[in-house]
Amino acid sequence: MTDPWEAQREALGAFIREQRKRANLSLRQLAELTSLSNPYLSQVERGLHQPSVRVLKALSGALNVSAETLLAQAGLIDAMTAGANGATDTQAPNGPGTEQVIAADPRLGDEQKAALIAVYRSMLASAPPASAPPASAPPVTETPPVTETPPASAPPVTED
Numbered sequence: 001m002t003d004p005w006e007a008q009r010e011a012l013g014a015f016i017r018e019q020r021k022r023a024n025l026s027l028r029q030l031a032e033l034t035s036l037s038n039p040y041l042s043q044v045e046r047g048l049h050q051p052s053v054r055v056l057k058a059l060s061g062a063l064n065v066s067a068e069t070l071l072a073q074a075g076l077i078d079a080m081t082a083g084a085n086g087a088t089d090t091q092a093p094n095g096p097g098t099e100q101v102i103a104a105d106p107r108l109g110d111e112q113k114a115a116l117i118a119v120y121r122s123m124l125a126s127a128p129p130a131s132a133p134p135a136s137a138p139p140v141t142e143t144p145p146v147t148e149t150p151p152a153s154a155p156p157v158t159e160d
Helices: 004-022 027-034 038-045 053-063 067-073 078-085 098-104 110-126
Strands: none
Touching (some): 004 038, 004 053, 004 067, 004 110, 027 038, 027 053, 053 067, 098 110
């Protein structure tokens, strides 16, 4: 059985790697942007090291990802956000949860699965509470079309 913290570190590392690749940055370039060492970042991406909040903040700025997203990926604010919005993956009304479906998809690699699950969790963390009613738009009232028809009894216009 794997350690849940180890799995969390690996998912965080995969997410950071995916974000770095999306930003078209090499590991060396990311190291320069964050003032962190190249070997240290490599260890973070491989899930061998749990980065501090300071490191996550530096990475969020360099990768243009919110600090909250990285903190959620690291499991540091998961309990607060899950408690705030009440949404968990196990509350799906029908069938398996989203995370299980992603994990079972044979078309995705392990890193892709980890990145998708990480993004899914971060979106749940930032979603409004499930019990909140949707914001409703004001009711639309139709106004009858305006047609310009001259009155039938209007006298003809004559020029003098």
